[in-house]
Amino acid sequence: MTKNLKVNELSWIVGGAQGSGVDSSATVFARAAASGGLHVYGKREYYSNIMGEHSYFQVRVCGRPIRSHVDSLNLLATFDAETVFRHTRNVVDDGAIVYDSFLVGTKLDDVPTIEARLRTDLQTYLVARGLGFTIQDILKSAADRGVTLIPIPYTQLLTQVADENHIDQLSKISRMVNMFAVAASFGILGYDYEMMAKALREVFRSKAEVAEMNVRGARKAYDLVHGKFEGYPYRLQPIDFHGEKRALMTGAQAIGLGKVLGGMRVQTYYPITPASDESEYIEANQIVNVREPSGDPAEEESTAAQESGSVLVLQTEDEIAAVTMAIGAALSGARAATCTSGPGFCLMMEGIGWAGINEVPLVITHPPRAGGPPVRAPRRTRGQPADHPRERGLRRGVPRRREGVQLRGPVPDDRDPPRRQGPCELERHDAHVRPGPGPDRPRRPDHERMERAGPVQAVRVHGVRHLPPRGDRPPRDDVLEHGGRAR
Numbered sequence: 001m002t003k004n005l006k007v008n009e010l011s012w013i014v015g016g017a018q019g020s021g022v023d024s025s026a027t028v029f030a031r032a033a034a035s036g037g038l039h040v041y042g043k044r045e046y047y048s049n050i051m052g053e054h055s056y057f058q059v060r061v062c063g064r065p066i067r068s069h070v071d072s073l074n075l076l077a078t079f080d081a082e083t084v085f086r087h088t089r090n091v092v093d094d095g096a097i098v099y100d101s102f103l104v105g106t107k108l109d110d111v112p113t114i115e116a117r118l119r120t121d122l123q124t125y126l127v128a129r130g131l132g133f134t135i136q137d138i139l140k141s142a143a144d145r146g147v148t149l150i151p152i153p154y155t156q157l158l159t160q161v162a163d164e165n166h167i168d169q170l171s172k173i174s175r176m177v178n179m180f181a182v183a184a185s186f187g188i189l190g191y192d193y194e195m196m197a198k199a200l201r202e203v204f205r206s207k208a209e210v211a212e213m214n215v216r217g218a219r220k221a222y223d224l225v226h227g228k229f230e231g232y233p234y235r236l237q238p239i240d241f242h243g244e245k246r247a248l249m250t251g252a253q254a255i256g257l258g259k260v261l262g263g264m265r266v267q268t269y270y271p272i273t274p275a276s277d278e279s280e281y282i283e284a285n286q287i288v289n290v291r292e293p294s295g296d297p298a299e300e301e302s303t304a305a306q307e308s309g310s311v312l313v314l315q316t317e318d319e320i321a322a323v324t325m326a327i328g329a330a331l332s333g334a335r336a337a338t339c340t341s342g343p344g345f346c347l348m349m350e351g352i353g354w355a356g357i358n359e360v361p362l363v364i365t366h367p368p369r370a371g372g373p374p375v376r377a378p379r380r381t382r383g384q385p386a387d388h389p390r391e392r393g394l395r396r397g398v399p400r401r402r403e404g405v406q407l408r409g410p411v412p413d414d415r416d417p418p419r420r421q422g423p424c425e426l427e428r429h430d431a432h433v434r435p436g437p438g439p440d441r442p443r444r445p446d447h448e449r450m451e452r453a454g455p456v457q458a459v460r461v462h463g464v465r466h467l468p469p470r471g472d473r474p475p476r477d478d479v480l481e482h483g484g485r486a487r
Contacts, residue, residue: 004233006234006235008063008235009062009234010075011069011075012058012076013059014056015055016079016082017082018053018055028182028203029199030059030061031202031203031248032186035199035238036237039064040062041062041067041069043057056083072092073095074091074096075096076091076095076098077181077182077184078100081110084097085111088142093147094234096149096229097139097150098188099150101152102154102155104134104151125141148232152180154180157217161173173213176214179214179217179221180221181221187223188226188229191235191236252274252277262335265310266311266312266330268313268323268329269313269316270318272341272342272343274367274369286311287309320351326362338364340364340366342369345364345366
């Protein structure tokens with residue numbers, strides 16, 4: 001029995017291929033911990049991909065309120081090879097790793113979804129320690145640091161569950177391995193299994209038969225490790241929270257609930273990961289009570305029509321329509337909002353600029369995602385997405401300064417706290433000549449040629465620019481340029 005126990009202070013991660021139930025397993029883990037009065041804080045990471053790419057969910061558990069996550073891991077729960085390769089090095093020296101004992105011979109080159117840069121980094125890490133490129137080798141590097149290794153025979157457990165429930169193919173219940181990983185985690189943490197069973201029944205309440213099969217199967221993994229790794233110092237114990245009302249929700253649900261309680265009545269969106277969760281939650285709860293029930297049945301029945309309000313949720317054809325439709329709703333007097341992410345936010349720039357110039361009240365939720373700002377950009381790059389309004393021509397509701405335009409009015413420094421801007425005057429230069437080089441404008445190769453040719457007096461009529469003869473071009477009355485092409 002270890003002497004220095006660390007109770008109710010844990011950072012836990014579960015990972016696997018997208019579509020393999022990573023979110024469900026993390027939800028069960030978080031809900032089980034919350035049922036015991038513990039505070040939880042989650043962070044999920046996934047690709048813009050339906051199935052196949054790696055995803056993981058980190059849950060931090062503590063006996064006190066939590067407001068951030070940490071990068072270090074105290075317990076890593078895995079059921080595939082890629083998660084072991086990706087996250088083993090983040091496990092602290094006194095942490096633990098739950099893994100599939102059948103996969104120890106898997107080589108690094110056998111995992112095609114690991115990108116080249118990470119593959120090279122892992123190879124360098126293992127070669128420096130005189131090890132090979134298999135899961136067994138990277139687990140040995142962790143064990144040398146003091147990490148506890150917890151092998152779980154997932155295939156054997158699946159076979160037992162299949163025999164007990166008369167299932168002819170293991171592929172029909174292959175997703176149960178994620179619950180095996182969760183149960184093994186609670187087993188080594190010494191947490192009450194009934195909390196997990198309760199969470200399983202709540203998460204799968206619409207599938208009672210599936211829930212009970214998972215409860216029975218996960219118990220096998222729990223019993224397999226419970227009480228057998230006494231040297232592992234981390235423990236979870238339920239605490240009494242004295243009947244205090246608490247809520248377990250995702251960030252998208254919290255934002256959606258805040259919008260509704262703040263009086264929002266119109267929400268527009270175009271589906272995009274990960275912003276869609278918010279609109280879907282609002283749509284599922286768009287009928288709301290606008291005041292507390294009085295407790296008198298007669299009064300509640302008579303005022304039932306006045307007590308209910310609704311939120312209009314509109315799925316548009318694209319992000320441009322989403323932001324402009326929200327702007328239109330705001331101009332009509334409704335409290336309106338929209339949500340998007342990454343490339344969708346870039347498509348909203350024109351509407352955001354218009355709303356900023358005209359001071360239209362509009363709320364935009366922008367959960368970040370990997371990838372550059374343009375549409376069709378790679379989803380994962382080393383660059384930072386440049387999709388902040390200030391970087392795309394809008395500076396806190398004030399247009400950015402451009403050539404030929406001067407801004408008059410308060411333009412605060414970036415360090416100033418956000419505040420509503422006063423009116424901004426635009427003054428255009430009277431000169432028609434293109435500005436020449438100066439201290440703020442680098443000299444271009446064509447400046448000397450322009451100076452020799454003299455100033456260009458261009459006149460724009462109905463979008464067509466009439467250019468006078470210049471330099472070596474012979475005088476012609478019919479020379480027109482439109483869109484950069486002569487006509």
